[in-house]
Amino acid sequence: MINKSSFIKSLILVVFTALLSLEINAQQDPQFTHYMYNTMSVNAGYTGQRDVLSATALYRTQWVGIDGAPKTIAFGLHSPLSNERIGLGLNIISDQLGPAKETSIDANFSYTIPVNASGDLELSFGIKGGIHSLDTDWSKGLFQNPDNAFNENINLISPTLGAGLYLHSNRWYLGFSAPNVLTTKHYDDFQESIATERLHYFLIGGYVFNLSNSTKIKPAFLLKGVSGAPLIADISLNALFSEKLTLGIAYRWDDSISGLAGFQLTEGLFVGYSYDATTTALNNYNSGTHEIMLRFELQQIGKILSPRFF
Numbered sequence: 062m063i064n065k066s067s068f069i070k071s072l073i074l075v076v077f078t079a080l081l082s083l084e085i086n087a088q089q090d091p092q093f094t095h096y097m098y099n100t101m102s103v104n105a106g107y108t109g110q111r112d113v114l115s116a117t118a119l120y121r122t123q124w125v126g127i128d129g130a131p132k133t134i135a136f137g138l139h140s141p142l143s144n145e146r147i148g149l150g151l152n153i154i155s156d157q158l159g160p161a162k163e164t165s166i167d168a169n170f171s172y173t174i175p176v177n178a179s180g181d182l183e184l185s186f187g188i189k190g191g192i193h194s195l196d197t198d199w200s201k202g203l204f205q206n207p208d209n210a211f212n213e214n215i216n217l218i219s220p221t222l223g224a225g226l227y228l229h230s231n232r233w234y235l236g237f238s239a240p241n242v243l244t245t246k247h248y249d250d251f252q253e254s255i256a257t258e259r260l261h262y263f264l265i266g267g268y269v270f271n272l273s274n275s276t277k278i279k280p281a282f283l284l285k286g287v288s289g290a291p292l293i294a295d296i297s298l299n300a301l302f303s304e305k306l307t308l309g310i311a312y313r314w315d316d317s318i319s320g321l322a323g324f325q326l327t328e329g330l331f332v333g334y335s336y337d338a339t340t341t342a343l344n345n346y347n348s349g350t351h352e353i354m355l356r357f358e359l360q361q362i363g364k365i366l367s368p369r370f371f
Contacts, residue, residue, distance in 0.1 A: 091133045091156045094311055094319045094335040095119060095354045096265070096283045096295060097371065101137045101169060102152050103263045103283070104238040105187030106227030108171035109141035109148015114359040124339070124347035129159035139169060146173050152189070160198050167191035167221060176228070185227040189240070193219045219243065225263075233268040234371055259288040269370045277301040279370050297321070301370055307333065316340060317350065331356040 093099050099119055100107040117137045124130035139150025150169035155162065171187040197215045225238030239262055267281030283295040292314075299309030299321065307323035317340055323333035337350035 091121070091131065091135070091154060092285070092293075092295075092313075093119060093121060093133075093135070094295075094313075094321065094337055094350070094352050095333055097267065097279075097281045097297060097299065098333065098354055098356060099135060099137065100236070100265065100371075101139055101150055102135055102154060103240055104225035104227055104236040104265060105150075105169045105189040105223060105240075106171050106185040106225040106236055106238065108139045108150040108169040108185075108187055109145075109173075110171075110185065110227065110229065111139070111358060112141060112145070114138075114140040115356065116358070117354060117356045119352065119354040121350065121352040123337075123350045124343065125349060125351065126347045130347070132157045147171070148173070148185070148187075152191075160200070162196045163193065165191065165193045165221060167223070171227070182228070182230045185229070187225040187227065187238070189221070189223045189225075191221050193221050193241070195219075233266070235266040236264070238263045238265075259290070262286040267371055275303045277370055281371075299370075311335070313337075323354075329358045329360060331358075 093102070096103065099117060100110075101117075115138070117135075119133075119135040121131070121133040121135075123132070134155045136153045137150065138152075139148060141148050148169070148171040150171075152167045152169060153165070155164045167189040168191055169187060169189045171185045173183050173185040176182040176184050195215060195217045199214060220243055221241045222243050223238065223240040224242070225236060225240075227234065227236040229235070239260060242260060262285070264284040265282070267279050269277055269279045271277055278298065278300045281297050281299070285293040285295070293316070294314040295311060296314075297309055297311035297319075299307055301307050305325045307321070307325075309321040311319040311321060313319070317337040319335050319337045321333065321335040323331060325331050333354045333356075335352040337352070338344070339347060339349065
């Protein structure tokens with residue numbers, strides 16, 4: 062059996078060594094304030110970890126009031142198989158930014174192994190693969206580049222391939238992933254042109270504290286790095302009351318501060334909302350960012366699960 066202490070130390074060392082090797086440029090993947098509910102989109106190792114059939118839908122409209130600002134729709138569906146070691150899932154993300162629309166469709170697979178003898182610490186290996194499409198309509202907006210090539214709309218389809226590790230117990234989790242290691246094309250809103258995908262890295266983690274029989278709090282973080290760009294750090298603190306009401310705050314480094322609220326409407330249906338207030342000079346030109354998410358879970362008949370806060 063793997064030594065728990067030495068394994069965790071080695072994993073953390075590898076993760077931070079990879080993250081510190083990143084350079085500086087622009088972020089290319091969509092971002093979410095509800096990242097703690099949308100884990101499978103950044104880490105394939107999370108596939109099946111809700112222990113039930115779980116479907117999550119999310120809509121984000123960013124920087125309201127700015128023409129061409131990002132609008133993102135995400136949908137994820139995943140479940141463990143009967144042996145509970147294998148998880149399968151589907152993830153779809155559609156991102157509209159200025160004249161460009163990007164859509165990713167990925168199938169996810171995970172395999173989970175115990176790390177210690179008691180089985181309360183597990184490591185999940187995940188892989189994902191699919192397609193990414195980029196469609197542009199240069200008639201939307203004004204562009205700095207006078208090149209005739211940008212007078213013709215672009216339609217590109219590229220394969221995607223990613224992988225992730227997800228270490229978890231009943232109280233905490235730590236994951237490291239690279240959602241796409243292949244070369245694809247993205248729209249660069251800063252240069253207003255088409256740019257090549259850079260390798261993204263994600264480090265995600267969280268811990269659940271039981272303050273009382275009816276109150277839990279969960280600090281969580283998400284570090285995002287891309288070759289040629291500074292690290293982006295999201296940190297959050299959410300509280301769960303009586304397994305029904307969730308309230309939280311979040312901060313995205315040098316970008317925004319957010320408030321989150323959610324409610325467990327039924328045993329299987331959860332709804333959440335967040336509002337981001339921009340903390341940069343861009344705050345003068347927009348009225349914030351709104352995000353709505355729904356999660357539906359189909360409980361297995363005859364199986365009682367311990368309440369999960371991640």
